[in-house]
Amino acid sequence: MFATLAAAMLVALAGASQRQTDTTFAVPAGASLSVNNFGGGITVHGWSENRVKVHAEQGRRGRVEVSVVGNTVVIKASSREGAPSVIDMDITVPQSMGLTLGGTYADINVDGVQGPISAETVNGEINVRGGKGIITLHSIQGSVTLADASGRIEVNSVNEDVQLTNVTGEIKLETTNGEVRLTGIQSSSVDASTINGDVLYEGTVTDGGSYSFGSHNGDITVSVPERANVTITAATANGDIDASFPLPMTSAPGKHRKTFKIGSGSARMELESFQGDIELRRPQEIRERIDEHKRDHDNDKDHDFDNDHDNDSDTSFSSHFDAGTWNYAARYAKAYAPKYAKAYAPLYARTYARAYARTYKRAYRDTDTTSH
Amino acid sequence: MNDMWMNRLSEYLDGELDKSERTALEAHLATCGECYATLGELRQVVARAQALQDTPPATDLWAGIRGRMTESTPIAPRRDRHDRLVRRRFSLTAGQLLAASVALVLMSGGTVWLALHERPSNAPAPVAVRQPRIATVASWTGSTDAAIADLQATLDQNEKRLDSTTVRIVRQNLAIIDRAIADARIALQSDPGNAYLNLHLANTMRRKVELLRRVNSMAAARS
Numbered sequence: 001m002f003a004t005l006a007a008a009m010l011v012a013l014a015g016a017s018q019r020q021t022d023t024t025f026a027v028p029a030g031a032s033l034s035v036n037n038f039g040g041g042i043t044v045h046g047w048s049e050n051r052v053k054v055h056a057e058q059g060r061r062g063r064v065e066v067s068v069v070g071n072t073v074v075i076k077a078s079s080r081e082g083a084p085s086v087i088d089m090d091i092t093v094p095q096s097m098g099l100t101l102g103g104t105y106a107d108i109n110v111d112g113v114q115g116p117i118s119a120e121t122v123n124g125e126i127n128v129r130g131g132k133g134i135i136t137l138h139s140i141q142g143s144v145t146l147a148d149a150s151g152r153i154e155v156n157s158v159n160e161d162v163q164l165t166n167v168t169g170e171i172k173l174e175t176t177n178g179e180v181r182l183t184g185i186q187s188s189s190v191d192a193s194t195i196n197g198d199v200l201y202e203g204t205v206t207d208g209g210s211y212s213f214g215s216h217n218g219d220i221t222v223s224v225p226e227r228a229n230v231t232i233t234a235a236t237a238n239g240d241i242d243a244s245f246p247l248p249m250t251s252a253p254g255k256h257r258k259t260f261k262i263g264s265g266s267a268r269m270e271l272e273s274f275q276g277d278i279e280l281r282r283p284q285e286i287r288e289r290i291d292e293h294k295r296d297h298d299n300d301k302d303h304d305f306d307n308d309h310d311n312d313s314d315t316s317f318s319s320h321f322d323a324g325t326w327n328y329a330a331r332y333a334k335a336y337a338p339k340y341a342k343a344y345a346p347l348y349a350r351t352y353a354r355a356y357a358r359t360y361k362r363a364y365r366d367t368d369t370t371s372h
Numbered sequence: 373m374n375d376m377w378m379n380r381l382s383e384y385l386d387g388e389l390d391k392s393e394r395t396a397l398e399a400h401l402a403t404c405g406e407c408y409a410t411l412g413e414l415r416q417v418v419a420r421a422q423a424l425q426d427t428p429p430a431t432d433l434w435a436g437i438r439g440r441m442t443e444s445t446p447i448a449p450r451r452d453r454h455d456r457l458v459r460r461r462f463s464l465t466a467g468q469l470l471a472a473s474v475a476l477v478l479m480s481g482g483t484v485w486l487a488l489h490e491r492p493s494n495a496p497a498p499v500a501v502r503q504p505r506i507a508t509v510a511s512w513t514g515s516t517d518a519a520i521a522d523l524q525a526t527l528d529q530n531e532k533r534l535d536s537t538t539v540r541i542v543r544q545n546l547a548i549i550d551r552a553i554a555d556a557r558i559a560l561q562s563d564p565g566n567a568y569l570n571l572h573l574a575n576t577m578r579r580k581v582e583l584l585r586r587v588n589s590m591a592a593a594r595s
Contacts, residue, residue, distance in 0.1 A: 122538055122590070140587075141541045158583065159541045176545045176583065195579060196548050210415075216552040216576065233409050235568040237559050251406065257568045259408060270412055274555060274572055 021056040021064045027073060032098035032115075034069075035091065037077040038084035039105035046095035046112035046130065053092040062087045098133075107142070116151070125160075143178070161197070179218070183290060188267075194218060198276070202286040205230050211269040219276040222269070223283040229263030234271045234278045243280035377401075381411050406567070413571060516577050523584035530591035542587050549580045 027050060035042050052073055056064045062085030065076045077087040086105075093099070095114045103121040109128075110117060116133035119126050125142040128135070131149035138144075143160040146153065150168040157175040164173065166184040173180060173192040180192045185203025192199060193214035200221045201213055205228040213220050219239070224230065231250070234241045235257040250259045271278045281289075377400045383389050384397050401408050524546075531539045556573035563569060 123535075140538060158545050174579075176579065177548050193575075195545075195552050195576070210412075212412075214575065216555070216572075231408060233412070235572075237555075237569065237572075256566060257409065268408070268412055270409070272568070272572060274552065274559075 019057070019059055019062075021054060021058060023066070024051055024053040026051050027094065027097075028071070029094075029096075030071060031094075032072045032100070033075070033091070033093055034072050034100045035075045035089065036102045037075075037087055037089055037106045038103065040077070040086040040103075041088045041107045041109070041124075042101050042103055043088075043090045043109045044099060044101065044111070044113060045090075045092045046097070046114065047092050048095060050094050052094075052097075055090040056087055058087040059085050061085045064089070095130075117149075144175075180213075180215075183286075199273075200286070202283055202290070205267050205269065207264070207266045209267040211267065213270070214272040215276055216274045217276060218273065219279065220271050220273045221279040221281060221286065222271060223286045224262065224269075224280050225283055227263065228267065229265060230261075230267040230269050231265035232260045232262065232269045232271065232280070234258050234260070234280075236272070236276065236278055237274045239273055239275060239277040241278045241280075244282060244285060245280070247280065377407050378410060381407065381414055385411070385414060409567065513573070513577070516574075516581070520577065520580055520584065523581065523588060526588050527584055527591070530588060533591040533594045534587070538587075538590075542583070545583060546580065549576060549583065552576045553580065 029050065033044070033052065035044075054064070054066060054075060056062075056077075058064050058077070061080050061082065063078045063080055064087065065074075065078060067074045067076075075089065075091065077085065077089070079085045084104075093113065095112060097113065098115040099110065099113060099117045099119070101108050101110070101117075101119040103124060105123045106121050107124040108119045108121055108126045110119065110131070111129045113130045114132045117128060117131040117135045117137070119128065119136070120138040121142060122139070123141045124139060126137045126139050126144045128137060128145070128149065129147045131146070131151065133151040134154075135146065135149055135151055136154045137146060138156050139160065140158045141160065142157060143162065144155050144157045145163045145165070146155055146167060147165040148167075149164075151170075153164070153167060153169055153171045153173070155162050155164065155171075155173045157178055159177045160175065161178040161181065162173055162175045163179075163181040164171065164183070164185060167182070168186040170189040171182070171185065171187050171192065173182070173190075175194045175197065177196045178194060179197040180194050180199040182190065182192060182200065183202045185201065187203060188206040188209035189211075190201065190203070191210075191212045192201065193212070195216045196218065197215060198218035198221070199213045199215050201211070202223045205211065205223075205225055207229050209230075211222075211230075213222060224232075224243075224245075226245075232247075237256050241258060247260045248262065250261045250265075252258045377397055380389065380393070380397060384394065389397060401411065527542075531542075534542075553573065553576050556569060556576055560566065560569045560573060
């Protein structure tokens with residue numbers, strides 16, 4: 001029945017010259033979903049019904065094909081002629097459905113699914129809320145965020161930030177040119193690293209657990225709960241090691257490496273940054289720092305980057321534009337300019353032109369002052 | 373590398389120490405950061421090895437093995453425990469751990485590497501790390517450098533299969549990794565025996581290998 005329905009649907013979708021796809025069909029328990037979309041977006045929502053609902057905006061040349069292979073619903077984007085089309089897919093699935101989502105120039109968003117998730121794109125963001133079991137999220141050029149998930153987690157990007165929030169389970173996380181941010185983590189095994197960016201960890205330190213955080217150019221900040229039993233090995237070539245609580249040093253094997261034992265020392269934590277500092281903080285301190293950062297971000301709702309809430313009469317915003325923010329902004333601009341310029345330019349040109357003009361005016365003025 | 377327990381770490385990981393030895397080693401680990409750190413590195417190598425998928429050998433090796441067995445005179449007696457310990461000792465130099473770590477990454481990427489190089493199916497697989505005995509930076513990075521150069525050459529050949537934006541981003545990130553590798557090498561020049569710096573260099577080189585592998589894999593998928 002399932003296969004028959006899907007086969008019929010495949011014919012209907014492939015044969016029509018429609019610009020939009022809307023269909024809903026029942027799926028058996030345990031069915032999984034596989035989506036491949038070259039460009040555009042893949043958005044998946046979970047719901048409590050045993051049905052899959054597919055909505056796609058595919059344009060004139062685009063085509064969306066739905067088929068069934070074994071117990072898997074397969075949704076593919078293709079083009080009737082020429083280059084692949086940009087297609088936005090919005091799919092609603094049973095909450096427990098396992099997902100395999102792939103794209104090239106596609107943003108991937110998942111919300112409210114409680115099954116295993118595999119998502120991979122080359123040039124696009126991945127944002128997932130939910131997920132249980134094996135969760136792997138990979139992007140080359142695009143940030144990756146995961147929240148409210150549990151299981152065995154593997155997340156990586158190359159040229160953007162990766163962020164995990166309220167995640168439970170075994171975690172492996174990596175990027176090359178971006179920050180790594182883990183908050184609200186419950187895990188006995190975390191391995192997170194970047195080459196060019198800061199690493200922040202706020203989460204549990206479980207007895208017997210294994211934690212490894214590394215960066216080449218960035219700072220590493222980790223929370224150590226008060227009653228933790230952990231042996232910490234901290235190594236930095238050019239940075240400092242700092243803790244906001246007493247650290248009983250066990251040994252200093254080598255010039256760049258120190259070992260500290262807290263409590264029974266049963267968990268193992270390795271912190272390594274070549275150029276950056278290593279900071280050990282209490283969870284509350286990190287949470288306050290995060291809240292402060294969030295407040296700053298929320299206060300900037302007028303989108304002029306100056307945190308002033310006013311009508312752009314204040315020129316004191318540059319104090320909030322530190323080096324990290326510049327790098328962040330530069331990376332985003334580089335990544336998204338080609339993609340969104342056409343659509344966003346007419347909408348936002350006026351709003352942003354004013355802010356950017358003031359930003360650069362200030363930056364160049366400072367540069368001139370420094371150079372003279 | 374300056375205490376007796378350093379040489380027993382692999383036995384500890386393999387569960388081969390008796391109870392009293394294990395207790396003594398654990399007590400030692402609590403006070404010796406160097407052994408503790410080395411144990412962590414060894415665990416990483418073991419974990420990475422366990423994560424590798426088994427692949428059948430490219431050629432049937434049994435004929436050669438059988439030939440050697442029949443040629444050899446008496447079968448060598450089973451090594452006693454002392455011999456095994458000596459052997460273990462040899463296998464636990466820090467340099468070897470580092471080389472093993474990178475080699476495991478290289479080996480696990482061999483399929484893609486081979487596919488992109490279009491070697492004949494009966495050609496011998498490339499030897500990722502040619503010199504397991506390593507003590508200095510120069511000796512253990514040489515083979516990894518060679519493997520990276522091969523992967524880089526493959527990328528040069530196949531990057532036309534990828535779009536220009538992706539290629540540009542990958543190049544930028546390879547350059548970031550190269551700068552990090554250069555930083556580590558410079559630091560090692562003044563402190564060549566430093567375990568942390570060696571490990572950092574090895575890890576950074578591993579990152580480059582993995583990125584090259586990943587991109588080459590993408591290129592292969594689009595061929």
